Amino acid sequence: MSAAPLLADAICCIDWDRPWLELVKAFGQAVQLQVATGASVSTALSAVGGAHGDKADVMFVPASALPAATPYESFVGCTGRVPTRNNLHDLFNGLVWLAFPQTKRWLNRCQTEEIARAGGTSGRARGALRDALTVLDENGAFLQAPDVLWQALAARDWARLFIELRPLWQQARLVPFGHALLEKLVQPRKSITAHVLRLPTVIAPGTDALDTAMMASLSPQRLLSCPAFIPLPVLGIPGWWPENGAAGFYDDVCVFRPRRPPTATH
Numbered sequence: 001m002s003a004a005p006l007l008a009d010a011i012c013c014i015d016w017d018r019p020w021l022e023l024v025k026a027f028g029q030a031v032q033l034q035v036a037t038g039a040s041v042s043t044a045l046s047a048v049g050g051a052h053g054d055k056a057d058v059m060f061v062p063a064s065a066l067p068a069a070t071p072y073e074s075f076v077g078c079t080g081r082v083p084t085r086n087n088l089h090d091l092f093n094g095l096v097w098l099a100f101p102q103t104k105r106w107l108n109r110c111q112t113e114e115i116a117r118a119g120g121t122s123g124r125a126r127g128a129l130r131d132a133l134t135v136l137d138e139n140g141a142f143l144q145a146p147d148v149l150w151q152a153l154a155a156r157d158w159a160r161l162f163i164e165l166r167p168l169w170q171q172a173r174l175v176p177f178g179h180a181l182l183e184k185l186v187q188p189r190k191s192i193t194a195h196v197l198r199l200p201t202v203i204a205p206g207t208d209a210l211d212t213a214m215m216a217s218l219s220p221q222r223l224l225s226c227p228a229f230i231p232l233p234v235l236g237i238p239g240w241w242p243e244n245g246a247a248g249f250y251d252d253v254c255v256f257r258p259r260r261p262p263t264a265t266h
């Protein structure tokens with residue numbers, strides 16, 4: 001099945017030079033070329049993965065390959081095939097599989113195990129761990145940063161984080177992971193916010209080493225901690241969006257919200 005012309009147009013409008021697409025750029029541009037000639041997203045992703053030595057260790061198949069009443073995650077875990085629709089959401093899911101296969105495999109394995117524990121249900125009785133896994137998969141990001149930057153982020157001290165400590169962002173790196181997050185960033189807007197986990201500040205060069213470090217940083221216990229994720233409005237990152245250099249950009253409390261005081265207990 002070929003991709004609809006509107007999808008091909010949407011993919012052609014993606015600016016692959018945006019900083020948040022750095023690690024999926026090569027895969028994305030290769031997929032874009034194939035979709036432009038009429039290939040479906042699943043066919044294009046499989047071809048690009050195969051050209052890179054089946055890096056993701058999965059095949060991408062049309063969404064119709066998923067049997068009725070079979071949980072998506074269980075199907076991926078059992079068959080190694082990822083049902084894929086012809087839309088940007090599933091395109092970015094595939095690109096993240098190609099860029100970070102170890103981390104995606106870990107997430108899928110945890111989801112599959114949780115579904116099996118719940119008796120094979122997909123939507124019912126999801127539980128806290130499956131919810132956390134889904135947050136990471138859809139909207140997560142990993143941050144390498146000096147301690148003072150992380151402390152300012154955890155405190156929601158936006159002025160310190162983005163203004164006072166602005167030069168330190170040259171020593172930091174945000175790695176977008178969630179495919180819904182990447183999809184939203186196709187049309188950037190100030191309010192787009194990632195759910196962030198911290199990574200070690202020293203990681204060997206290369207995407208494979210980064211993927212290994214991301215996977216190694218995860219555990220069910222960490223994802224169930226409170227809070228597991230820290231919210232970060234990603235277009236506030238220096239160098240990511242020209243507008244954040246303007247005076248007053250970070251004064252928007254609808255986006256850069258102060259940290260809530262702890263709830264009183266009695």
